Amino acid sequence: MLIKQLSIFLENKKGRFTEVARILGEAGVNMSAFTVAESSDFGILRLIVSDPDCAARALRERLYAVSVTDVVCLYCPNQPGALAAAMEIISNAGIFVEYMYAFSQGDSAHVIIRPDDVARCVEVLRENRLTLLAASDLYKL
Amino acid sequence: MMIWNTTMECMTRDEMRKLQDIRLKRTVEHVYHNCEPYRRRMQEAGVTPGDINGTDDIVKLPFTSKKDLRDFYPFDLLSVPMSEIVRLQASSGTTGKPIVVGYTRKDLAIWGEVGARCFTAYGLGKQDVVQVSYGYGLFTGGLGAHCAVETIGGTVLPMSSGNTEKQIMLMHDFGSVGLACTPSYALFLADAMHDSGIPRSEFRLRVGAFGAEPWTEAMRSELQNKLGIKAYDLYGLTEIIGPGVGHECELQNGTHLCEDHFLPEILDPVTGQPLEPGQTGELVFSTITKEGMPLLRFRTRDLTSLNYEACECGRTSVRMSRILGRCDDMLIIRGVNVFPSQVEAVVCEIPELEPHYFIEVDRINNLDTFEVKVEVKEAYYSDEISRMMNLRKHITHRLQSVLGISPDVKLVEPRSIERSQGKAKRVNDKRKFS
Structure with missing residues (x-):
């Protein structure tokens, strides 16, 4: 139930993201989701892709700093209150969320969560019968 | 531990002092009689060769600065006729006119001698292949290290700088034991060695002779770890002779200066007054054996301190601490x-x-x-x-x-x-x- 997320260190310079996107395209890797965390002079691009190993290899060859982090992807219905219910379970279990990002399509929403304790987070969400996406499902989205 | 010239490198402080006294006096006479700018400077300062009877009198002599070498460009500071000059080298100065240095045949022999002391102190000898990756040409690095390795009877691999892939290939194929280059290029080569995918065990490299730019103790450990070698300081200045002015020994505890050829002083960089041994100040050299272009009290602009205690390696020559920086780089x-x-x-x-x-x-x-x-x-x-x-x-x-x-x-x-x-x-x- 763990998803491999790639994080890429990028300086705040013109054209950096364009180049990353092009490298992934040339490697035949598709992006399912991404988010950029930024500071004043650098950003961290976090990506969920169809083939994390291949993407990491292609980027490292081009001297990008890539780190791979385990995250979880929670499925919830795309309706008011659904996310709140899930988040309550996580915070009640004493799990701290470092960051999260989401995307929705029609009736469904997917939330990528990077908890401080991944294993415990998976356990708690499962105990509460919430749906977690497997890597194989997510990479296909 | 190997020492190239025990007579010169291990004499007592007293003997060294006497030798320096004689050599300084002789050099002052030589430049006074054969080099117009020096004669004029000394006359302006009211000093004649007769006033200089030993190293104690050195403070009476005028300084020579980098600017003087530019002002007397190209050949006015030579103390011999051009017919005696067998080699010219020049600084890698990036702006304006370079600094030119002329060597007589004897000067080149001195360069070989001091260079041999350096590479011997690093534990290299006639059985070793030494890759010289300093730039060859006007810059003294390449030819200076080259001549040093030839003098000890080692095998020179005259690579010059650049062409990194070939550097790695030949270092591997020819079994280079020593590498002479700038410390920053050595770091560059370390990355390239790693990227080449050739296992470290297939290289015979064990000694680095690094110089031509200031480097730190931390950079030494970085180089030693990355390259799996012992990294030694090779000190030199174009104006004085080039690489070979000083070197570290196996103890890596200070740079021994070849002071029977290059007499060092440490001065307050602002007042020009001599400082006590151990104090940090500007390093000043007088060449006391060179013929072609001897320099008196040349202000290096390098900041360091001197230690006159005998070294455990057996050498008694004065040791200079790491160059803290240049007065100009500050x-x-x-x-x-x-x-x-x-x-x-x-x-x-x-x-x-x-x-x-x-x-x-x-x-x-x-x-x-x-x-x-x-x-x-x-x-x-x-x-x-x-x-x-x-x-x-x-x-x-x-x-x-x-x-x-x-x-x-x-x-x-x-x-x-x-x-x-x-x-x-x-x-x-x-x-x-x-």
């Missing part, structure tokens, strides 16, 4: 003296950082800006902004505590700081002073 930022070598020392001691940095200084709205770019090692990049920001804060704090001034630290992408193939350019001072 940046004055918001009124604080900053040496790039200090930044380098901090960058090298932080395990998360690659040993590369770039300093940019500017003046915006009458305020100095001070930016230090650093590269984080691959393993330490994080997906969390807060961790990267904490690392940045830690680096800023370390630099501030050493420099006494807070830089704007900028984390940059891997390998985005230019690796040098010769002397590293690590500072860009964009301020305009008019």
Whole structure:
């Protein structure tokens, strides 16, 4: 139930993201989701892709700093209150969320969560019968 | 431990002093009678060769500066006719006219002799292949190291700098045991060796002779670890002779100076007054054996200190501490003296950082800006902004505590700081002073 997320260190310079996107395209890797965390002079691009190993290899060859982090992807219905219910379970279990990002399509929403304790987070969400996406499902989205 | 010339390298302090007295006196007579600018300078100072009876009298002599070498360009400082000069070398000066040095046949023999002392002290000998990756040409590095290795009877591999892939290939195929180059190029080669995929065990490299730019103790450990060698300082200045003015021994505890040829002094860089042994000041050399272009009291602008205690290696020659920086390299930022070598020392001691940095200084709205770019090692990049920001804060704090001034630290992408193939350019001072 763990998803491999790639994080890429990028300086705040013109054209950096364009180049990353092009490298992934040339490697035949598709992006399912991404988010950029930024500071004043650098950003961290976090990506969920169809083939994390291949993407990491292609980027490292081009001297990008890539780190791979385990995250979880929670499925919830795309309706008011659904996310709140899930988040309550996580915070009640004493799990701290470092960051999260989401995307929705029609009736469904997917939330990528990077908890401080991944294993415990998976356990708690499962105990509460919430749906977690497997890597194989997510990479296909 | 091997010593090339025990007579000269291990004599008592007293004997050395007597030898220097004689040689200084002889050199002063030589330049006074054969070099017009020196004669004029001495006359202006009211000194004649008769006033110089030994090293105690050296303070009576006028200084020679880098500017003098430019002013008397190209050949006015020669003390022999051009017909006696068998070689010209010149500094790698980037602006204006270079600094030219002429060597007689005897001067070249001296260069070989002092160079041989260096490479012998590094534990190299006639059975060893030494790869010389200093630039060949006008720059003294390549030919100086070349001549030193030939003198000890080693096998010279005259690579010059650049063409990195070939450097690695031949280092491997020819079994280079020694590598002579600038420390920054050595770091560049270390990366290239790693990237070549050839296992370290297939290289025979064990000794590095690094010089031509100041480097730090931290950079030494970085080089020793990355290359799996012992890294030694090879000190020299074009004006004095080139590489060979001094060298470290196996103890790596100070750079032995070949003071029977190059007499050192340490002076207060502002007042020009002599300092006590052990105090840090400007290093000044008088060449006391050269014929072609002897220099009296040449101000190197290098800052260091001297230690006259005998070394455990058996040599009695004076040892110079690491060059702290150059009087000229010193940046004055918001009124604080900053040496790039200090930044380098901090960058090298932080395990998360690659040993590369770039300093940019500017003046915006009458305020100095001070930016230090650093590269984080691959393993330490994080997906969390807060961790990267904490690392940045830690680096800023370390630099501030050493420099006494807070830089704007900028984390940059891997390998985005230019690796040098010769002397590293690590500072860009964009301020305009008019």
